[in-house]
Amino acid sequence: MDDFLVIDHVTKTFGAQRAVDDVSLAVSPGEAFSLLGPSGCGKTTLLRMIAGFERPDRGRILVAGQDITELPPEQRPVNTVFQNYALFPHLNVWENVAFGLRMGRRPREEIRSGVDRMLELVRLAEHARKRPAQLSGGQRQRVAIARALVNRPQVLLLDEPLAALDLKLRQHMLMELNTIHEQVGTTFIYVTHDQGEAMSLSNRIAVMNAGKVEQIDSPEHLYETPRSSFVATFIGDANFFTGKAVEMQHEGYVRVMIEGLGSPLVLSNGVVSSNQMLRLMVRPEKISLTLKRPLSGERVNAFPGVVEDSSYFGSHTRYRIRAGEHLITAQLQRSRFSGGEISPAHGTSVWMSFHPDEGRIVRLEDAA
Ligand SMILES: Nc1ncnc2c1ncn2[C@@H]1O[C@H](COP(=O)(O)OP(=O)(O)OP(=O)(O)O)[C@@H](O)[C@H]1O
Ligand SMILES: [Mg+2]
Structure with a gap:
């Protein structure tokens, strides 16, 4: 890709306020x-x-090479x-x-x-x-x-x-x-x-x-x-968990210990060592809900919880699931192909599960 519009380390201050702070980016034609x-x-x-x-x-700002x-x-x-x-x-x-x-x-x-x-x-x-x-x-x-x-x-x-x-x-x-x-x-x-x-x-x-x-x-x-x-x-909804890397695995996965929840296995993007504190993000629609514990072995992350409330949006339903200190949002889209998924009532004990590839490690320093 050629760079067409280039913003090169641009800063703009109004009084004491830095409205634009050292921004650089390049846009293609x-x-x-x-x-x-x-x-x-x-x-x-x-x-x-x-x-x-x-x-x-x-x-500086450049268009087609011209300042x-x-x-x-x-x-x-x-x-x-x-x-x-x-x-x-x-x-x-x-x-x-x-x-x-x-x-x-x-x-x-x-x-x-x-x-x-x-x-x-x-x-x-x-x-x-x-x-x-x-x-x-x-x-x-x-x-x-x-x-x-x-x-x-x-x-x-x-x-x-x-x-x-x-x-x-x-x-x-x-x-x-x-x-x-x-x-x-x-x-x-x-x-x-x-x-x-x-x-x-x-x-x-x-x-x-x-x-x-x-x-x-x-x-x-x-x-x-x-x-x-x-x-x-800012882009979509997310569940966040603060945890600690406990077991680096080959093939690019890491096990993360989350107090009061368990130790899911997730992609290890950006995690360099055991004992590192980190933040795990899981999108609500990546979590499925079942009444029984899923059977697929250790490569599925599954945690028990209790349905605290739900909101119906027509195209989907959002559930809030309590697991100890954690309040987790899951979003389900009902279809005839959704297999073992359920529409649990308040107070129902359920299993939340997500695939290791659906967990994302994000930077810890900026707490949400
Ligand atoms: N002419 C100005 N004089 C003083 N402060 C300004 C001036 N223009 C913008 N600011 C300040 O700079 C910051 C960035 O403003 P800006 O208008 O670029 O935000 P924005 O991202 O476009 O926000 P919005 O989504 O509300 O339009 C704000 O805090 C604003 O108060
Ligand atoms: Mg604006």
């Missing part, structure tokens, strides 16, 4: 890349530095769609999209064909003569995207562009954004605090926490092998 993290973690600040609205205290750190916004090969996509209320859809090209004094024919092509792309051709007030939220959002794409930026920056839309419309617009990204091939940098949005849209995601990047990976890798408790909880 045509990639859909997300900055994901909780409110205040520095996503917008980083995006504004890429756009040129904010100047880094330290570090753009000192360039004013209008000279950068990037364009931005903001959360409150301020359209011009007195201009119709067509004129809103044409605005940037007109300002750039492009030839009339180029403006006409460019705007028409964009309105086709975002499926608004038949609404071209409407004003923003006559459009739905999703349609307005598509106008903002067309307007940002019409002068063919090399990088499109999107800052929580769907935040104002309701859930159904957001899901619909996510699919549209995917299609638009495939068709134009422009590099997308997508800012969101919504892990679902980032996962469904991105080739890779940078998870940010307090101005720093915690992990950059594909959605699958972030979910399956989070490196820290922060990433594990």
Whole structure:
């Protein structure tokens, strides 16, 4: 992969606050890349530095090998769609999209064909003569995207562009954004605090926490092998157990002693020695529940517990299982193929089990 957009040790401080703290990352040409993290973690600040609205205290930003750190916004090969996509209320859809090209004094024919092509792309051709007030939220959002794409930026920056839309419309617009990204091939940098949005849209995601990047990976890798408790909880749900490595095994497995629960065998990623304290993470949907102890021998981790409560979500049910001090969440999806699994009532004694490959060792220092 070539590096196309490069953020090189960028820091930005406001007063005493370090909004972006020594961030480095590289985005490939045509990639859909997300900055994901909780409110205040520095996503917008980083995006504004890429756009040129904010100047880094330290570090460089490069696009296609060119250092753009000192360039004013209008000279950068990037364009931005903001959360409150301020359209011009007195201009119709067509004129809103044409605005940037007109300002750039492009030839009339180029403006006409460019705007028409964009309105086709975002499926608004038949609404071209409407004003923003006559459009739905999703349609307005598509106008903002067309307007940002019409002068063919090399990088499109999107800052929580769907935040104002309701859930159904957001899901619909996510699919549209995917299609638009495939068709134009422009590099997308997508800012969101919504892990679902980032996962469904991105080739890779940078998870940010307090101005720093915690992990950059594909959605699958972030979910399956989070490196820290922060990433594990921000991307999906997780059970955490603090324990001690008691027995390193060949083939890359380690047995972990967890006070009050037992000694599961898990993949030994990152564990170097016995007696090391560590944190084990197991996703709720990786835990199955049975009335009898599973028989498959020592390669299945099984622990007894008692169902404390359950919540029904339609597509799945979540159970909280008490095992001594531990309160463990398990999530079951009911289907005709789910074999020995059960729907236990409160107070039922059950066995929780998970495969050794489903346990993840994460860094201990950042307690969840
Ligand atoms: N112009 C500014 N002056 C002072 N502090 C600022 C300024 N802009 C941002 N900050 C601070 O920097 C930190 C990062 O802000 P930023 O807007 O980048 O967060 P964010 O990740 O986009 O959050 P959100 O998800 O809420 O939009 C915040 O603590 C914020 O208060
Ligand atoms: Mg923001």
